[in-house]
Amino acid sequence: MIRVMLSLDLIGAEEKRADLYGTLEDAGWKKARNVDTxxxxxxRNYSPNLDEDRLKELRxxxxxxxxxxxxxxxxxxxYYVAQIGNECVISREVxxxxxxxxxxxxSVF
Structure with missing residues (x-):
């Protein structure tokens, strides 16, 4: 198993944000609470030590x-950025x- 965290921005499509979020949820993504996007x-089908071919497949x-x-x-x-790795995602409130x-x-979720 490998974890991925991503952040995204929509350009000129605020009215479609809920629909995009639905697409991500349907694909198994979970939205972190208290932070935007x-x-x-x-x-689960990827191991932490990815070779270049498996990394390309994951991307x-x-x-x-x-x-x-x-x-x-x-x-x-x-636009999106993704962090691919197995360190546990942490969530903090200052x-x-x-x-x-x-x-x-x-809690993250």
């Missing part, structure tokens, strides 16, 4: 829902609690 997915699998959404929703552009300013752990 960050998604996480575990790809294609990441792109698939965006290509489908681009066509079906008639989007002008979608605030003052009980007089102590810290980055407090919170």
């Amino acid at each position: 960050v998604w996480v997915k575990e790809f 294609g699998e990441i792109a698939t829902p965006f290509i489908a959404a681009y066509k079906s929703l008639k989007l002008s552009k979608v 605030e003052t609690r009980g007089g102590k300013l810290m980055a407090y752990a919170q």
